[in-house]
Amino acid sequence: xxxxxxxxxxxxxxxxxxxxxxxxxxxxxxxxxxxxxxxxxxxxxxxxxxxxxxxxxxxxxxxxxxxxxxxxxxxxxxxxxxxxxxxxxxxxxxxxxxxxxxxxxxxxxxxxxxxxxxxxxxxxxxxxxxxxxxxxxxxxxxxxxxxxxxxxxxxxxxxxxxxxxxxxxxxxxxxxxxxxxxxxxxxxxxxxxxxxxxxxxxxxxxxxxxxxxxxxxxxxxxxxxxxxxxxxxxxxxxxxxxxxxxxxxxxxxxxxxxxxxxxxxxxxxxxxxxxxxxxxxxxxxxxxxxxxxxxxxxxxxxxxxxxxxxxxxxxxxxxxxxxxxxxxxxxxxxxxxxxxxxxxxxxxxxxxxxxxxxxxxxxxxxxxxxxxxxxxxxxxxxxxxxxxxxxxxxxxxxxxxxxxxxxxxxxxxxxxxxxxxxxxxxxxxxxxxxxxxxxxxxxxxxxxxxxxxxxxxxxxxxxxxxxxxxxxxxxxxxxxxxxxxxxxxxxxxxxxxxxxxxxxxxxxxxxxxxxxxxxxxx
Amino acid sequence: xxxxxxxxxxxxxxxxxxxxxxxxxxxxxxxxxxxxxxxxxxxxxxxxxxxxxxxxxxxxxxxxxxxxxxxxxxxxxxxxxxxxxxxxxxxxxxxxxxxxxxxxxxxxxxxxxxxxxxxxxxxxxxxxxxxxxxxxxxxxxxxxxxxxxxxxxxxxxxxxxxxxxxxxxxxxxxxxxxxxxxxxxxxxxxxxxxxxxxxxxxxxxxxxxxxxxxxxxxxxxxxxxxxxxxxxxxxxxxxxxxxxxxxxxxxxxxxxxxxxxxxxxxxxxxxxxxxxxxxxxxxxxxxxxxxxxxxxxxxxxxxxxxxxxxxxxxxxxxxxxxxxxxxxxxxxxxxxxxxxxxxxxxxxxxxxxxxxxxxxxx
Numbered sequence: 066x067x068x069x070x071x072x073x074x075x076x077x078x079x080x081x082x083x084x085x086x087x088x089x090x091x092x093x094x095x096x097x098x099x100x101x102x103x104x105x106x107x108x109x110x111x112x113x114x115x116x117x118x119x120x121x122x123x124x125x126x127x128x129x130x131x132x133x134x135x136x137x138x139x140x141x142x143x144x145x146x147x148x149x150x151x152x153x154x155x156x157x158x159x160x161x162x163x164x165x166x167x168x169x170x171x172x173x174x175x176x177x178x179x180x181x182x183x184x185x186x187x188x189x190x191x192x193x194x195x196x197x198x199x200x201x202x203x204x205x206x207x208x209x210x211x212x213x214x215x216x217x218x219x220x221x222x223x224x225x226x227x228x229x230x231x232x233x234x235x236x237x238x239x240x241x242x243x244x245x246x247x248x249x250x251x252x253x254x255x256x257x258x259x260x261x262x263x264x265x266x267x268x269x270x271x272x273x274x275x276x277x278x279x280x281x282x283x284x285x286x287x288x289x290x291x292x293x294x295x296x297x298x299x300x301x302x303x304x305x306x307x308x309x310x311x312x313x314x315x316x317x318x319x320x321x322x323x324x325x326x327x328x329x330x331x332x333x334x335x336x337x338x339x340x341x342x343x344x345x346x347x348x349x350x351x352x353x354x355x356x357x358x359x360x361x362x363x364x365x366x367x368x369x370x371x372x373x374x375x376x377x378x379x380x381x382x383x384x385x386x387x388x389x390x391x392x393x394x395x396x397x398x399x400x401x402x403x404x405x406x407x408x409x410x411x412x413x414x415x416x417x418x419x420x421x422x423x424x425x426x427x428x429x430x431x432x433x434x435x436x437x438x439x440x441x442x443x444x445x446x447x448x449x450x451x452x453x454x455x456x457x458x459x460x461x462x463x464x465x466x467x468x469x470x471x472x473x474x475x476x477x478x479x480x481x482x483x484x485x486x487x488x489x490x491x492x493x494x495x496x497x498x499x500x501x502x503x504x505x506x507x508x509x510x511x512x513x514x515x516x517x518x519x520x521x522x523x524x525x526x527x528x529x530x531x532x533x534x535x536x537x538x539x540x541x542x543x544x545x546x547x548x549x550x551x552x553x554x555x556x557x558x559x560x561x562x563x564x565x566x567x568x569x570x571x572x573x574x575x576x577x578x579x580x581x582x583x584x585x586x587x
Numbered sequence: 588x589x590x591x592x593x594x595x596x597x598x599x600x601x602x603x604x605x606x607x608x609x610x611x612x613x614x615x616x617x618x619x620x621x622x623x624x625x626x627x628x629x630x631x632x633x634x635x636x637x638x639x640x641x642x643x644x645x646x647x648x649x650x651x652x653x654x655x656x657x658x659x660x661x662x663x664x665x666x667x668x669x670x671x672x673x674x675x676x677x678x679x680x681x682x683x684x685x686x687x688x689x690x691x692x693x694x695x696x697x698x699x700x701x702x703x704x705x706x707x708x709x710x711x712x713x714x715x716x717x718x719x720x721x722x723x724x725x726x727x728x729x730x731x732x733x734x735x736x737x738x739x740x741x742x743x744x745x746x747x748x749x750x751x752x753x754x755x756x757x758x759x760x761x762x763x764x765x766x767x768x769x770x771x772x773x774x775x776x777x778x779x780x781x782x783x784x785x786x787x788x789x790x791x792x793x794x795x796x797x798x799x800x801x802x803x804x805x806x807x808x809x810x811x812x813x814x815x816x817x818x819x820x821x822x823x824x825x826x827x828x829x830x831x832x833x834x835x836x837x838x839x840x841x842x843x844x845x846x847x848x849x850x851x852x853x854x855x856x857x858x859x860x861x862x863x864x865x866x867x868x869x870x871x872x873x874x875x876x877x878x879x880x881x882x883x884x885x886x887x888x889x890x891x892x893x894x895x896x897x898x899x900x901x902x903x904x905x906x907x908x909x910x911x912x913x914x915x916x917x918x919x920x921x922x923x924x925x926x927x928x929x930x931x932x933x934x935x936x937x938x939x940x941x942x943x944x945x946x947x948x949x
Contacts, residue, residue, distance in 0.1 A: 375823075377822045377823065397825055398822075398823065398824075398825045399825035402825075408823070410823060412819075415817045415819055415820060416817075416819040416820055416823055417820070417823065418820065419812075419813055419816060419817045419820045420817070421816065422812070422813070426809065429806075429809060430813065430820060430823065430824045431823065431824060433806055433809075433824065434825060443806045445806075446805075448800070448804035448805055449804050449805065449806060449809070451804075
């Protein structure tokens, strides 16, 4: 179980020793020491907020450590900036890509390269490299037309052109289909065979077991353990990450009622922005007591679909949205809430909640026009009912275990998981007849995720209809009674969860159900 | 060498209130240095500028008279700026309100009743609001930047006023001076004290209190805050950004128009080409110095009013141009924005990145 890198100083490429990073009083990284060896994939595991990003940002020169040293090939270095890191031979692929959608692949790569590397036939080099490493890319393709997996390849190729000795990847599979992830793993294996080191950040334990040679586990900024992922099981890794055994979500079989609470018919909707996704002939039905999960890689029309159902986006003519057996065409989000619907958007900050407002203000945000509280929260000329909001905030805090500095904290001061529990709890507290929830546990720690999933299941077993949009297949199998898949704005028909395997979903995520006409443009 | 503004990790909450204090301190310091450079005794000049206006009842009254329009416009702009709506044209809305309200004395000079004054106040607010709705319409209909349109409309309003007092509304008995006939009786606001203090101060304070309550405890204020700072969360709450923009312009324009009417029905007493020493622009500083909080605006309005009186004071006593007022107001805005920025961000100096050898291109 002990990692063996200390014995072999020769192959140690990057070593950090006693590295500490403080933000004011908050210690993000506490005295971390670890070695990354050439020719190996080293996993950096930890929950959100464990300090993984802070650590790699220091390695990449984007942050400077408060104390401690970084050694590169045996020599102590100060990584002054990302440009300096690239000069040293450290490349990084971020979770969120920085690509210009209106430019081609080769133009994007050229923009990011230092002038010395821009010379010669860049297109040819890109093509050679991408073939060599199994990363098929067309250099003259427009980025806007490419899938997320292809965009990630651009970022990887961009790094590889600079011949890095260490490649840092931040949750690379979060945006990929299972098939795309397998292709990426093949590339990574090829890279380490060539002697490159890979630092792989993830919280997906199965894939860490599949491709990583070493694993360093962080919790609350401290190094918990260094293990051999081949020896550990996913369960023991999870336990090390969370610090306690993770609560399992339980569900009884649903008592299927036959009332249809959400129905979309013939929804064809052009995107609002040039790089948005058009929704093409979307039809779906969710019944009372049912959880329908929509799987799909991010950016395939999930946000657009959510907006049409919530009423935030005006729906196109010819389509019909029926909530609670009432035609909702033209109703705004508050009128839909008044019918008994509740919505949880993907982004907590800036969409589901306002960062600098208090929690009570954030309750008011989605509930000021619901009229399902004892008396209206908005009393017009009499002002806002602060006492009732404070009581609601206490109830939501207790029922959904929202941990906060003080009772009516500022939303932005809560951790991601606690804010998500609050945002979900705010809606569940209404006992809605229909819940539409986009990425319910995105970027949330395992404990909070289990609580949220259990609450969603409990609500459905009380006879509510639930539409879950998620890109996390584990979550989908944990929650769903039925599953549909969205890809490039087209929704498959829905299948019973028991009928589908991960592989079938993966194929559908890659577009196997799409009508050929829609793909013609790509 | 490279300069970088880096967001501070820990927000300094109490510094938000210290920022105006710091800005005022820096303004006084710089003002002293400027007086010194002009060969004037800095302490005497600063005393004349900031303290002397408060030493006689006459000048305190004068400060309150100047503070009234500043507070009235400032609270409207504070709400507007909270909503991320940048109405820079309050001076034009002030002029439009004065023109519209002056319809009663100019066209219906014989109507002498308290109702006439009420009608003037309403028309004044309406004129400002309607004029403010022009940039609102251009922005919501065509996406035109409201900073440009509201600013450019100032000159249109001022030239319209200029033309009106020289042409159609010129006083027939006024020897062709560019003025309307002087307002009389119920066309002027009730006054007290030495006859300069007028009812406008009551209106301004009352408005500030109402808007303070609205921003804290009314859904409309909540809507402005949410849509202004997080538009998508605003849509999630069911608030319309378009309606919020119209509301902000109508409110701030209406209050500026009311301030304009109060000026012509108060201290000025008639229409003339210049009815305001740039109250509409100074109110922008008032709003920021007051932390966009209607109660804070009362205090910053008083301070900026002192800067007008103090400017006149140093002109009389030391013979320095009254443009000092604008210098002081400019410095105040500069320092308040600087302090706000440095509270949220720190400056980092970066050396030139080291050049080390790169791998050969493949």
